Amino acid sequence: MQIITDETKKEIKAHGSHTFPLLVSYEKITAYDSGSFLWHWHPEIEMTLITSGEMLYRINHQEYHVKKGDALFCNANALHAGTMYHEQDCTYISVTFDSRLLSGFEGSLIHRKYVKPLVNDLSLSSFCFNGSAPWHSAITAAIQHIALYDEEKADAYELAILMELYTILETLHLHMHPARKLSTSDMLNYDRIRTILLYVENNYNRELTLHDIAGQIHVCKNECCRIFKSYMHQSLFEFILEFRIEKSIGFLMNGSYSVSEISQLSGFNDSNYFSRAFKKQKGCSPLQYRKKMKTQG
Template sequence: MQIITNKFHREMKEHGNDHFPFLISYERLSKYESGSFLWHWHPEIELTLIVKGEMIYTVNDHPYHLHEGEALFGNVSSFHTGTKFENRDCEYISITFDPKLIYGYENSIVYRKYVEPIIQNFSLPAIHFDFSKEWNNDIIAILKEIIAIGQNKEASYELDILMRLQQFWKILCLHNNSAPTMTAYDKRNYDRIRSILSYVDNNYTMKLTLEDISEHIHLCKSECCRLFKRYMKVSLFEFILQYRVEKSLNYLADPQYSIIEIANFVGFNDSNYYSKVFAKIKGCSPTKYRKKNLS
């Protein structure tokens, strides 16, 4: 499986509902075909607690090495992806919630004074709680309490969760009130990255040229390449190949399609080249991958 996103790479999974926009998910990287989940974003805050193993969790342009027992705060609308460390599985719990649960309504004093400075700070995409600071212990303890409350769901559990989220946010505010603000230039660049991802998603089945992509975001070709590499830590060409390979996995799960057909479906004109790229990324040929996952 893979995370389902729309053409803008926004995750389509519902994180709770309008009545209570809060969700606890129990995850493991091995449930994703590639051992990693693809780049995506969502307007909710996501808190990730590592239960077992390790993970390389990349948010925007910064990789975080998360160890067992550690956690990560992922800010609203930040790009993120996670992958196995040294090809070992990782179990983790995600707590996802709409920040409205903290501030109630727009322009409230709680929003303007405590929430807006964090969720509108584009230079604060994530915070790694790695026990390097004493207050990290308090954060981890609160996350574990939230998870336990969500499991038991006793009477008034929603209120108990809201109380813990408020406690969490208070600690966050006390220790992150000096974070710098992202410039308008950086924000514009992230918008351009979203545009590139959307363009690739809409056109990966066809021939993609650097000229077309750079024109789409109104930059020259060299600047387009530099921009993508700077924020995504991979070249645009490599990303397109990886994306096409990931998209081919669903077809490989269906034995009615040949390797030649699958290569064409995802934008490879040459099935031999597709197999070569696939082997480089996945460590085996598409045929071996199919046999392994269909057996």
């Protein structure tokens, strides 16, 4: 399984309904191909509560090592990805909702004073609630209550959920402040990284050169590498290699392709190099991985 996105890496899955745009989902990291979900984004806010295990969760340029009891705030339109930590499983509850659920209507006092400043603040793309401050417990309790109300669906459960969402909004407003405001260059560089990710998504199966990638964001090759590593905490070509390996999983599990064909479909010119890179990243050869996944399935 992988998260399905469109050509801009926006997640396609509906988060609730048009009349009540909120989705509660119960996830486990091992349900995703190779124990990780790829970079994606959506216009909704996402609150995550870790219920067992540990994982590495990345939101824009931040990486969080989260464990049972921790919660995460992922702002609207923030890029995020997650992966297993030390090969262990991790289960978590995700509450994804459209901020308009809280606004009532655009231009309302709630929208102008609380919702809009939050979702439009690029310096507040994420936050981890790990118990290091007493107020963190209000967030984790609210997520638990929302999940319970959604599961039981008692009379007026939607109103109960809204009350918890307003508790979250109030708590974030009172306590969550950015360490620093994003500069104009920060905002420009986030746009550049989105452009790079989109270009890799659309062209991973063909030759990717640094010259071509840098040309997409109109900077020199050295500056392109510097920007990407500064914000994503890995080199551009480490990301491309990781991305291609993740994409190869789908072809591998299809069962009708040879390793040589999979390497070509995933953007590798050399099947031996593909096999070595796959083993280094996944701990086993492509064919061993296919066999292991089929046995588990």
